Amino acid sequence: MIIVKQLELLDCLKEGCQKAKKLSKQILVSFTKRLGTAVSPIEFFDNGRHSFQGTRMYWSDTQGMIMVGMGAAVKYPAGTGNRTLTVEKAWKKTLEDALHYGEKQLRGTGPVLMGGFSFDPLQENSSLWENFRQNEFIVPQFLLTKNQNEHYLTVTALISEQTEINHYYKQIKEKYNELTSRVSGCINYKEESLNIIEDQRDQWLDIVEKAIADINNGLMEKVVLSRTLTVSRETPFCTAEVLRRLQEKQADSFIFAVEKGNAVFIGATPERLIEKSGPQFRTMCLAGTIARGKTMEQDRQLGEELLNDKKNISEHQTVVNMISDVMERLCQSVNKPSSPALYKVKDVQHLYTPIIAEAKNNISLFSFVDELHPTPALGGEPKEKAVKWIRENETYERGWYGSPLGWIDSQGDGEFGVAIRSALIKENKATLFVGCGIVEDSDPLSELNETLMKARPMLTALGGHLK
Ligand SMILES: C=C(O[C@@H]1C=C(C(=O)O)C=C[C@H]1O)C(=O)O
Numbered sequence: 001m002i003i004v005k006q007l008e009l010l011d012c013l014k015e016g017c018q019k020a021k022k023l024s025k026q027i028l029v030s031f032t033k034r035l036g037t038a039v040s041p042i043e044f045f046d047n048g049r050h051s052f053q054g055t056r057m058y059w060s061d062t063q064g065m066i067m068v069g070m071g072a073a074v075k076y077p078a079g080t081g082n083r084t085l086t087v088e089k090a091w092k093k094t095l096e097d098a099l100h101y102g103e104k105q106l107r108g109t110g111p112v113l114m115g116g117f118s119f120d121p122l123q124e125n126s127s128l129w130e131n132f133r134q135n136e137f138i139v140p141q142f143l144l145t146k147n148q149n150e151h152y153l154t155v156t157a158l159i160s161e162q163t164e165i166n167h168y169y170k171q172i173k174e175k176y177n178e179l180t181s182r183v184s185g186c187i188n189y190k191e192e193s194l195n196i197i198e199d200q201r202d203q204w205l206d207i208v209e210k211a212i213a214d215i216n217n218g219l220m221e222k223v224v225l226s227r228t229l230t231v232s233r234e235t236p237f238c239t240a241e242v243l244r245r246l247q248e249k250q251a252d253s254f255i256f257a258v259e260k261g262n263a264v265f266i267g268a269t270p271e272r273l274i275e276k277s278g279p280q281f282r283t284m285c286l287a288g289t290i291a292r293g294k295t296m297e298q299d300r301q302l303g304e305e306l307l308n309d310k311k312n313i314s315e316h317q318t319v320v321n322m323i324s325d326v327m328e329r330l331c332q333s334v335n336k337p338s339s340p341a342l343y344k345v346k347d348v349q350h351l352y353t354p355i356i357a358e359a360k361n362n363i364s365l366f367s368f369v370d371e372l373h374p375t376p377a378l379g380g381e382p383k384e385k386a387v388k389w390i391r392e393n394e395t396y397e398r399g400w401y402g403s404p405l406g407w408i409d410s411q412g413d414g415e416f417g418v419a420i421r422s423a424l425i426k427e428n429k430a431t432l433f434v435g436c437g438i439v440e441d442s443d444p445l446s447e448l449n450e451t452l453m454k455a456r457p458m459l460t461a462l463g464g465h466l467k
Pocket residue numbers: 224226271286287288289315350377378420421433434435436437438454
């Protein structure tokens with residue numbers, strides 16, 4: 001249980017230490033303060049590049065909420081068995097006897113768990129994703145939460161009776177000053193030309209042909225195939241600069257970054273897997289794609305074409321069917337429109353069916369993640385057959401592409417997106433991931449074209465274009 005008290009940070013840490021002694025266990029202590037002056041989340045992220053390199057996370061939703069987590073007060077081991085429920089259990093255990101001080105617990109403040117999963121726990125690890133295990137979650141030591149125009153800072157520590165409180169407190173103060181000291185490492189970042197390679201283009205077209213044949217032979221209804229583009233420049237990419245560009249250009253997407261060692265998985269996804277806010281859950285079916293028009297009229301016509309296109313409707317409907325089934329099963333009330341609308345982001349437009357629901361019997365956010373992932377927007381239908389097909393036929397490791405990525409707070413509220421429109425950046429090289437839903441009416445070259453459209457948000461953020 002979490003108790004909220006009004007004390008100064010040093011006293012809070014001391015109380016934590018006493019409790020740790022009394023219970024002979026480590027105690028999670030968190031302290032939330034409303035900041036009087038605005039702090040730029042991207043600068044805050046960038047300022048952590050010295051002390052927290054390798055343990056930084058950024059999350060921004062489409063409603064004005066931004067969270068930046070830095071350092072780890074708690075790190076969780078990779079899950080075994082059902083990894084989602086293992087993480088949830090470990091998180092609940094951390095919260096037992098936890099102490100919270102300062103501001104009353106507002107959404108996304110206080111102790112928060114941030115992280116994500118890989119797409120397929122059964123896929124083997126390649127060197128591409130060496131830093132990312134099948135689940136990586138931390139409770140950040142420093143968490144900046146920006147909610148509309150309010151800024152909160154939460155400091156979280158795992159305290160034992162041996163913790164040298166005064167020394168620890170001094171360290172926290174120093175790091176806080178470093179994080180809020182307005183010096184951007186990207187100031188001298190220059191535009192450079194990018195070298196862009198479409199990896200195994202022809203081979204990918206063959207895989208699409210094979211998928212279409214297997215669908216026509218009745219093996220499955222839909223499968224989502226992905227591929228990579230490799231992008232490089234002379235000097236290293238600057239994560240904060242990429243975030244800044246995504247934030248500027250992709251306002252209708254969730255912007256995320258998870259840094260592990262020298263690698264950062266970053267992107268701007270329009271797709272929500274699941275969000276919990278009090279009793280309400282929100283998810284969305286997003287599948288079926290067409291380009292944006294150059295003029296408003298052309299854009300409207302393309303949207304109209306998408307809404308009436310048999311192949312795209314079928315791609316979308318498979319997702320609606322599966323997500324609706326899960327929501328009907330776990331919820332007491334489910335609201336969804338009877339036909340899709342359009343979801344327009346800067347480079348593409350999608351068919352979109354939002355769903356709002358109320359769960360039965362306190363079913364948790366993690367249970368929804370467990371049941372939904374992967375939806376047929378990233379896996380296929382039937383789920384197990386499609387995921388197996390992907391594992392056996394795609395020629396690279398998806399890693400965290402297409403996976404649930406997000407956060408949960410101590411009230412159980414939180415949000416997970418589907419990590420698409422993304423790239424894994426290591427120094428001066430970025431691997432971009434793009435995919436598309438294959439159904440019986442798919443045409444390999446149009447699907448290839450669709451993947452190129454979906455690469456644009458990341459390519460623009462990295463500073464280049466495909467002709
Ligand atoms: C697989 C991706 O996107 C998914 C596939 C879509 C499609 O094929 O129409 C549309 C949105 C997403 O569900 C991706 O962007 O990599």
